[in-house]
Amino acid sequence: MDLLEYPGKQLFARHGVxxxxxxxxxxxxxxxxxxxxxxxxxVIKAQVQIGGRGKAGGxxxxxxxxxxxxxxxxxxxxxxxxxxxxxxxxxxxxxxAAEYYASVIFDRSAKAPLIMLSTxxxxxxxxxxxxxxxxxxxxxxxxxxxxxDFHGRRLAFEAGVDADVVRPVGxxxxxxxxxxxxxxxxxxxxxxxxxxxxxxxxxxxxxxxxDAKVTLDDNALFRHPDNAGLRDISAEDPQERMAKERxxxxxxxxxxxxxxxxxxxxxxxxxxxxxxAGGKPANFLDAGGGSKAEAITSAVEVILSNxxxxxxxxxxxxxxxxxxEVAKGLIEAFAQISPQVPFVVRLxxxxxxxxxxxxxxxSLPNVHSESTMDDAAKKVVExxxxx
Amino acid sequence: xxxxxxxxxxxxxxxxTGREGTFxxxxxxxxxxxxxxxxxxxxxGQNVEGIPVxxxxxxxxxQSGANTAMIFVPPRFAADSILEAEDAGxxxxxxxxxGIPAHDELRVFNTLVKNGRSxxxxxxxPGILSPGKANVGIIPAAFFRDGNVGVVSRSGTLxxxxxxxxxxxxxxxxxxxxxxxDPVPGTDFIDVLALFEEDPETELIVMCGEIGGDAEExxxxxxxxxxxxxxxxYIAGFTAPPGKTMGHAGAIVSGSRGTAAAKAEALEAKGVRxxxxxxxxxxxxVSLLGAAAG
Numbered sequence: 027m028d029l030l031e032y033p034g035k036q037l038f039a040r041h042g043v044x045x046x047x048x049x050x051x052x053x054x055x056x057x058x059x060x061x062x063x064x065x066x067x068x069v070i071k072a073q074v075q076i077g078g079r080g081k082a083g084g085x086x087x088x089x090x091x092x093x094x095x096x097x098x099x100x101x102x103x104x105x106x107x108x109x110x111x112x113x114x115x116x117x118x119x120x121x122x123a124a125e126y127y128a129s130v131i132f133d134r135s136a137k138a139p140l141i142m143l144s145t146x147x148x149x150x151x152x153x154x155x156x157x158x159x160x161x162x163x164x165x166x167x168x169x170x171x172x173x174x175d176f177h178g179r180r181l182a183f184e185a186g187v188d189a190d191v192v193r194p195v196g197x198x199x200x201x202x203x204x205x206x207x208x209x210x211x212x213x214x215x216x217x218x219x220x221x222x223x224x225x226x227x228x229x230x231x232x233x234x235x236x237d238a239k240v241t242l243d244d245n246a247l248f249r250h251p252d253n254a255g256l257r258d259i260s261a262e263d264p265q266e267r268m269a270k271e272r273x274x275x276x277x278x279x280x281x282x283x284x285x286x287x288x289x290x291x292x293x294x295x296x297x298x299x300x301x302x303a304g305g306k307p308a309n310f311l312d313a314g315g316g317s318k319a320e321a322i323t324s325a326v327e328v329i330l331s332n333x334x335x336x337x338x339x340x341x342x343x344x345x346x347x348x349x350x351e352v353a354k355g356l357i358e359a360f361a362q363i364s365p366q367v368p369f370v371v372r373l374x375x376x377x378x379x380x381x382x383x384x385x386x387x388x389s390l391p392n393v394h395s396e397s398t399m400d401d402a403a404k405k406v407v408e409x410x411x412x413x
Numbered sequence: 414x415x416x417x418x419x420x421x422x423x424x425x426x427x428x429x430t431g432r433e434g435t436f437x438x439x440x441x442x443x444x445x446x447x448x449x450x451x452x453x454x455x456x457x458g459q460n461v462e463g464i465p466v467x468x469x470x471x472x473x474x475x476q477s478g479a480n481t482a483m484i485f486v487p488p489r490f491a492a493d494s495i496l497e498a499e500d501a502g503x504x505x506x507x508x509x510x511x512g513i514p515a516h517d518e519l520r521v522f523n524t525l526v527k528n529g530r531s532x533x534x535x536x537x538x539p540g541i542l543s544p545g546k547a548n549v550g551i552i553p554a555a556f557f558r559d560g561n562v563g564v565v566s567r568s569g570t571l572x573x574x575x576x577x578x579x580x581x582x583x584x585x586x587x588x589x590x591x592x593x594x595d596p597v598p599g600t601d602f603i604d605v606l607a608l609f610e611e612d613p614e615t616e617l618i619v620m621c622g623e624i625g626g627d628a629e630e631x632x633x634x635x636x637x638x639x640x641x642x643x644x645x646x647y648i649a650g651f652t653a654p655p656g657k658t659m660g661h662a663g664a665i666v667s668g669s670r671g672t673a674a675a676k677a678e679a680l681e682a683k684g685v686r687x688x689x690x691x692x693x694x695x696x697x698x699v700s701l702l703g704a705a706a707g
Contacts, residue, residue, distance in 0.1 A: 170520070294568075
């Protein structure tokens with residue numbers, strides 16, 4: 027799960043990563059109170075999971091209570107590239123002498139954590155990687171060995187950070203690695219990581235994380251019960267939440283053909299075949315292996331809760347899943363919620379004859395059987411176009 | 414011949430006393446696989462329809478001569494169970510469990526590589542089937558017959574779909590290997606392609622990939638340099654939006670990386686035929702095999 031900036035910073039603080047002090051707020055009054063407490067100048071930052079918040083006007087400096095009120099009022103409720111701002115984070119304004127970039131990434135290709143450091147922070151790192159790959163220092167850490175001080179030094183020297191901050195940059199990287207391992211993250215990114223101006227003679231400069239982008243592994247949450255509460259519920263799609271509560275794997279898409287299949291690969295493939303037939307899938311739904319009738323009924327409800335759906339395709343190749351159970355689930359769904367859209371059903375594999383027989387006997391309104399995946403896709407595209 | 418599992422396989426199942434573990438162990442035994450034991454801590458001395466249960470893998474190896482392990486325990490116990498099987502000296506470990514934490518997978522993978530004693534297949538995979546010889550896992554064997562097509566896949570049901578079309582055209586399989594849909598698979602396309610290349614029974618290889626990671630791209634490089642047998646590929650997920658996990662934990666397009674189009678292009682650039690639908694993959698395979706037979 028992807029965290030918003032402020033829960034990310036709270037995790038950072040727990041591991042000793044230096045971050046500015048701040049407070050979250052979800053109303054203008056809360057925001058003003060938080061700003062008063064933190065003091066001026068302070069920064070008011072929109073909490074949405076998307077880059078380019080500053081350009082969109084979602085990050086503002088307040089020099090006074092009046093400005094804090096004005097900015098909080100403008101930012102709360104603002105739409106940033108399709109996401110509504112429900113919360114702001116208020117923190118003390120930082121003086122910035124330099125902006126760096128740092129991250130720890132779960133590199134599945136190398137099967138090891140990858141640490142990246144660059145003095146070109148504050149901008150899109152993918153663009154930096156494209157234009158000036160030499161500007162990013164990278165190294166893999168042997169997960170059985172863990173992060174060593176030399177890793178930090180090597181990265182700092184290779185990235186060319188200012189000499190006086192080699193040590194604090196290394197220390198901050200060590201702590202980011204600690205967050206990555208101990209919280210079981212798959213991504214820990216700081217952009218920008220800043221260097222403060224320090225005193226008049228340039229001494230005493232500090233390194234801080236001014237942003238936080240953290241992705242935690244959902245599969246590991248059982249070991250981190252506290253982290254489960256950090257989920258950004260406002261960013262979740264209502265249909266996706268409904269599916270998750272029912273234990274179904276569902277991803278909402280922007281088309282109009284509902285899809286149900288068994289097995290992630292087969293469902294992805296079904297989306298592709300429907301697309302090739304000229305249709306647009308409304309969702310990905312993997313009913314899983316060995317689904318019983320109740321799970322199928324429940325899945326139909328989730329698919330139809332999306333008002334864009336004009337037709338539904340069932341593509342089942344039964345291995346552990348039995349086609350007669352799928353047929354029973356569909357029949358039950360018709361009894362419970364009488365769908366108004368056409369269904370195309372392709373049942374193949376374990377107990378397919380029994381399943382087709384059950385459907386034929388039930389003679390459900392507007393349910394069409396097809397025997398191959400390709401024909402089923404063509405049929406559902408045709409039906410979605412005419413309904 | 415076949416690869417990885419055959420009539421010499423002596424299987425020990427971790428989690429054999431659980432509902433799914435029992436069901437599939439017995440199914441594998443009914444198919445003809447030698448299921449010589451199971452492991453459930455605290456239930457040593459019991460048996461599951463005649464299959465002896467041991468407290469530890471070490472006991473199981475000493476007393477039953479197990480050489481292959483199947484992991485069926487829940488995700489929070491799976492990494493430990495894989496490491497125990499490896500420590501007990503089991504050469505092939507097949508992990509069916511879905512939902513193992515990513516950092517556990519990283520630790521297990523790197524430990525196994527460092528020690529160099531065992532091969533892990535999976536996790537989050539349907540297992541391995543060598544038709545007519547042994548079935549280790551949950552692949553519905555009834556859809557497959559023995560033959561000369563090797564299949565390696567990140568997806569279970571897609572494999573059944575393609576295998577079924579091949580079977581209907583009269584072709585069978587040497588071995589079907591599910592490498593699983595997780596971000597850190599113990600065994601990759603390249604490992605299995607190398608085994609099929611060496612296997613005299615395998616005449617053609619079908620590889621079934623999907624979005625996420627770069628295993629297919631690396632396989633393309635490997636095929637060009639090291640595989641002489643024809644390879645037909647399929648990639649699922651052309652329509653998957655970036656940033657969304659499509660069921661399998663490993664199936665995610667990250668930014669512009671891991672797209673189906675890039676994978677298909679990489680394979681085609683190395684002369685691999687890529688079918689656009691599962692049916693087309695089977696048709697290409699049939700035409701290549703037909704031409705070879707004729």
